Amino acid sequence: MTAEALTGQATGWTVREDVREAALRPMARAGWRFWALVATLTALTLPGLGAYVYQLRRGLGVTGLDDQVFWGVYTANLIAFIGISYGGAVVSAILRLTGAEWRAPITRLAEAMAVVSLGIGAMFAVIHVGHPERLWRLAFSPNASSPLVWDAVAIGTYFVATIVLLYLPLIPDFAVVRDRAGGGVGSLRRRLYGLLSLGWRNEPHQRRRLGRGMTQIAVLIIPLAITVHSVLAWAFGLTSRAGWHSTAFGPYFVVGALLSGIAAVILVVAGFRRAYHLEAHITVEHFRRLATVMLVLGLLYLYLTVAEFLTEGYLSDERNAPMLESLLLKDFAPLFWVFVVLGGAVPTLLVSIPRTRTINGIVVAATLAVAGLWLKRLLIIVPPLAQGADGGGLHYQGSLVEGSITLSAVAAIPLLMMLLFRFIPVISIFEVEEIVNQETATARDVGVVSVPAARTVPVPGLAADRGS
Amino acid sequence: MRRRFSLAPVALVLLLAATSLPAHADSPKAATAPLLTLDQPQPDGPTDVATFVVVARLIDAGGEPIGGTRVEFMVEVDFPGASPLLFATKTTDATGRARVRYRPAWNGEHRLIGRAALTGVTVTDVVTFAVGEVVPNHVEQPRNLRPLEIHLAWVVPAAVVVLWAVLAFITVNTVLGIARPGGDG
Numbered sequence: 001m002t003a004e005a006l007t008g009q010a011t012g013w014t015v016r017e018d019v020r021e022a023a024l025r026p027m028a029r030a031g032w033r034f035w036a037l038v039a040t041l042t043a044l045t046l047p048g049l050g051a052y053v054y055q056l057r058r059g060l061g062v063t064g065l066d067d068q069v070f071w072g073v074y075t076a077n078l079i080a081f082i083g084i085s086y087g088g089a090v091v092s093a094i095l096r097l098t099g100a101e102w103r104a105p106i107t108r109l110a111e112a113m114a115v116v117s118l119g120i121g122a123m124f125a126v127i128h129v130g131h132p133e134r135l136w137r138l139a140f141s142p143n144a145s146s147p148l149v150w151d152a153v154a155i156g157t158y159f160v161a162t163i164v165l166l167y168l169p170l171i172p173d174f175a176v177v178r179d180r181a182g183g184g185v186g187s188l189r190r191r192l193y194g195l196l197s198l199g200w201r202n203e204p205h206q207r208r209r210l211g212r213g214m215t216q217i218a219v220l221i222i223p224l225a226i227t228v229h230s231v232l233a234w235a236f237g238l239t240s241r242a243g244w245h246s247t248a249f250g251p252y253f254v255v256g257a258l259l260s261g262i263a264a265v266i267l268v269v270a271g272f273r274r275a276y277h278l279e280a281h282i283t284v285e286h287f288r289r290l291a292t293v294m295l296v297l298g299l300l301y302l303y304l305t306v307a308e309f310l311t312e313g314y315l316s317d318e319r320n321a322p323m324l325e326s327l328l329l330k331d332f333a334p335l336f337w338v339f340v341v342l343g344g345a346v347p348t349l350l351v352s353i354p355r356t357r358t359i360n361g362i363v364v365a366a367t368l369a370v371a372g373l374w375l376k377r378l379l380i381i382v383p384p385l386a387q388g389a390d391g392g393g394l395h396y397q398g399s400l401v402e403g404s405i406t407l408s409a410v411a412a413i414p415l416l417m418m419l420l421f422r423f424i425p426v427i428s429i430f431e432v433e434e435i436v437n438q439e440t441a442t443a444r445d446v447g448v449v450s451v452p453a454a455r456t457v458p459v460p461g462l463a464a465d466r467g468s
Numbered sequence: 469m470r471r472r473f474s475l476a477p478v479a480l481v482l483l484l485a486a487t488s489l490p491a492h493a494d495s496p497k498a499a500t501a502p503l504l505t506l507d508q509p510q511p512d513g514p515t516d517v518a519t520f521v522v523v524a525r526l527i528d529a530g531g532e533p534i535g536g537t538r539v540e541f542m543v544e545v546d547f548p549g550a551s552p553l554l555f556a557t558k559t560t561d562a563t564g565r566a567r568v569r570y571r572p573a574w575n576g577e578h579r580l581i582g583r584a585a586l587t588g589v590t591v592t593d594v595v596t597f598a599v600g601e602v603v604p605n606h607v608e609q610p611r612n613l614r615p616l617e618i619h620l621a622w623v624v625p626a627a628v629v630v631l632w633a634v635l636a637f638i639t640v641n642t643v644l645g646i647a648r649p650g651g652d653g
Contacts, residue, residue: 059542061554067519067569130553131545131573153628157635164639171646198647206646213642220634 014440018280019105019432020176023425025276026418027177034418041415048408051401052127060130062401069385069396074128076377077406079232079253080260081121081413082155083373086225087261088114088268089162091293093218101439102289104431105281109272110265111166112424116416117264118162120409122155127405147235154231161221167196168214172207172430175200211434229253241384242319243327246308255304259297260373263347263366266290270363271414272426281427284359291351291362298348298369305344305376323387332383335375343372502528504539506582506595512569519571524582524593526564533564537584541568544579552581560584572599 055062065072088110095103125148126132142149174197178190200206233253236244246252266287273282309328312320327336350356350365382396509520522541526534537560542552558566572578578599583592 057551059545059553059555061540061542061556066556067571157628157631161635164635168642198643199649200646209642209645213638213645216638216642217635220638224631 014433014437016429016433016436019427020180020429022276022278022281023108023173023427023429024177024180025278026272026421026426027423030422038415038418041411041418044411045408045415048405051404051408055127055401055405056132060128062399064397064399064402069382071128071381071385072396073378073398073402073406074124075381076374077409078121078124078128078151079257079377080374081117081124081409082228082232083121083253083257083260083377084264084370085114085116085118085121085158085162085261086229086254086257087259087263088112088117088265089158089165089221089261090225090258091262091265092165093221096214096218097222100289101435102286104435105278105427106265106269106286106290107169107431108166108424108426108428109268111162111169112417112420113264113268113413114162114261115159115166116413116420118155118159120412120416122159124409125151125155147231147238150231151235154228158221158224158228161217161224165214165217165221168210168217169428169430170424171196171198171210172200172202173425173428175202176429177425207434210430225257226254229257236380242323242387243312243380243384246312248304248308252301252304252308255297255301256373256376259294259301260370262290262294262297263369263373266294266362266366267370268414268417270359270366272417272421276426278427281432287359287362288357291357291365294362294366294369295348295351298344298351302344302348319387323384326387327379327383331386332379336379339372339375339379342368343375347372502526502534502584502586502589502591504582504584504591504593506580506593508595509570509578509580509597519569520597522568522570522580522582522595524558524560524566524584526560526566526584526591533560533562534586535560535562535564537586539566539582539584541566541570542581542583543570544581575599 063072063074065074092103092107092110092114095107126135129135129148138149138152174193178193178197230250230253233249237249269282269286269290273279309324313324326332347365347369350361350368355361356365386396503526505525507523507525509522512519512521524539524541526537526539528534539558539560540554541556541558542554545551545553555570556568558568560566566582570578570580576598577596579594579596581592581594583590
C-alpha cells in the first residue's frame with residue numbers, strides 16, 4: 001500500500017499539517033517550566049494523600065461530619081467535580097450533534113477534563129466512606145435503597161462512556177502519532193500507539209464507522225449525564241431534610257453541572273492554549289462562544305435558584321422556614337450572598353458586557369462561576385443538615401483534613417491533564433480535518449475551487465510503504 | 469564537678485505510666501486523679517434500636533464534674549490494623565457529661581473508648597457491648613413509593629443492563645469496524 005493511500009489522500013483527504021504540529025506539541029520534550037509546574041502541583045497533592053491516610057487511621061471523626069451533619073465538603077466536592085466532568089462531556093457531545101464546527105480544537109481538552117475530573121470526583125464517594133475496604137460489598141450485596149449503590153452504578157457507567165468518548169476520536173490521532181514516532185519514542189510506546197490506533201489507515205470505511213460510533217456515543221452520553229446528575233439530586237430528594245424536595249432539584253443539578261462544566265472547560269482551554277501556544281487554533285472567538293453558552297446557563301441557574309426559594313418560601317412550613325431564614329438572613333447568609341454576587345451576578349455581567357468579553361474577562365468569569373458553584377453545592381448540603389431532622393440547630397465546620405484533601409483534588413486535575421497530554425494529542429486532529437474536509441466537499445459542490453488554510457500534504461514519517 | 473541528681477527522668481516515667489493507665493468505670497469514686505467513665509451504651513429511645521447513646525462522665529480528683537473539656541469517642545476496629553477509629557467528639561457540660569450517638573455498623577462485640585486530655589494528664593475509659601442485629605436506618609424514609617418499589621426492583625437494574633449493552637455494542641462495533649480491513653462488513 002502506498003503512503004498516499006495510508007494518509008487517505010487517495011480519497012482526497014485534506015491534511016492540516018499546522019494542526020498536527022500544534023496537537024503533538026505537548027508530547028515533545030518538556031522544558032523546565034513543565035516539570036516545575038508538575039512538581040508544584042504534586043507538592044499540593046501530597047498533603048491530601050497524607051490527610052486521607054490520617055483519616056483512614058483515625059476515622060471520619062477527623063472531619064467536621066457527625067451522625068447528623070453527615071454530608072459536607074466531600075459531598076460538595078463529589079457533586080462539583082462530577083458536574084465539571086459532565087460539562088466537558090456534554091459540551092463535546094452536544095456540539096458534535098449540532099454540527100458546531102468551531103468545537104473541533106477544544107473537544108479533546110473538554111473530553112480529557114471530563115475523564116480526569118470524573119475520576120477525581122468519584123474518589124470523593126470512596127473518601128467519604130469510613131470503611132473503604134468494605135466497598136466490594138456494593139457489588140455482591142448491594143442495598144438498593146442506598147444512594148451509594150446508585151452513585152456507583154451511575155458514575156461507573158458514565159465513567160466508561162466518557163472514556164469511550166475520549167478514545168474514539170483518538171484512534172486516528174494515535175495513528176498519526178504512531179506514524180510520526182521517531183527515534184525519541186521507545187518501541188514499546190510505538191507498539192502501544194499502533195495497538196490503540198487499531199490499524200487505522202484513514203480509509204473511507206474507517207472514517208465512516210468512526211463517525212457513526214462517535215455520533216452514537218454522543219447521543220448516549222447526553223441522557224447518561226443527565227441521569228447521573230439527577231441521581232445525585234435524588235439522593236438528596238430521597239432524604240428527609242428540609243429544602244431537598246423541590247421538584248426542580250434534578251434539572252437544577254443538571255444545569256448547575258453544565259454551567260460549572262462550561263466554566264471549567266474555559267479555564268482548561270485558556271490554560272493549555274497559553275502553555276502550549278495554541279493561539280492560532282483556539283481564538284478569542286472560541287472563548288466568546290463558550291461564554292455565550294455560559295451566559296445562558298448562568299441565567300437559567302439563577303432563575304432556578306429563585307424558583308426554588310420562591311415556592312419553598314411561599315410554603316414556609318415549620319421545617320422549611322427556619323432553614324430558609326438561616327440561609328438567606330442568618331448563619332449562612334454571608335456565604336449565600338457571596339455566591340449570588342460573586343458566583344452569579346458578576347460572572348453573568350462579565351460575559352454579557354462587550355467590553356469584558358475578552359479572554360481575560362471570560363476567564364475571570366469562569367473562575368468565579370466554578371468557585372461560586374462549589375460554594376452553592378455546599379449551601380445546598382449543609383444548611384438543611386445543620387437544621388437537624390428535628391429542627392434543632394447543629395453545627396458543621398470543615399476540618400483541615402477535608403481542606404487538604406479538597407486542595408489536593410483541585411491540584412490533581414491540571415496535574416493529571418498535563419501528564420495525560422504527554423501521551424495523547426491536545427487537539428483532536430481527526431475532528432479538525434474532518435470538518436476541513438466537509439467544508440472542502442461542500443465548497444466543491446457549490447463550485448468553489450479552494451478552501452483557505454487547508455492544504456493537502458503528505459504526512460511526514462509515512463514515506464515508506466508499510467505494507468498492509 | 470559535682471553531679472546533681474535529677475528527678476526529671478523519674479517524674480517523666482511516672483507521668484507516662486500514669487497517663488497510659490486506663491481509668492476504669494469501676495474505679496473508686498474517691499479518685500486521686502481526674503476520672504473519665506463511660507456508661508454502658510443504651511438504645512436511643514424505644515423505637516430506634518439501631519442507634520446507641522454513649523455517655524461519658526468526667527470528674528476531678530475531688531469528685532466534682534469537669535465541664536468544657538473535649539472528649540473523643542472511638543471504636544476499636546481491625547482495619548487498617550487494630551486501631552481506634554474516632555467517631556465523635558463532644559465537650560462536657562456543666563455536669564461533666566458528654567453525650568453522643570453511635571450507630572453500630574456490624575453485629576457482635578463493640579469496644580468503645582473515651583478519651584479526654586486535661587492539663588498534664590489524659591484520662592481514658594473503655595466500655596464493651598454487644599450488638600445483636602444491625603438494623604438498617606429506614607426510619608426517616610417515606611414509604612409512599614412502596615407500590616412502585618416491587619417493579620422498580622427489576623425495572624431499574626434491567627435499564628442499567630440495557631444501557632451497558634448499548635454502550636458495549638457501540639464500542640465493540642466501532643472498534644471492530646475500524647480494525648476490520650477492507651469495508652464495513
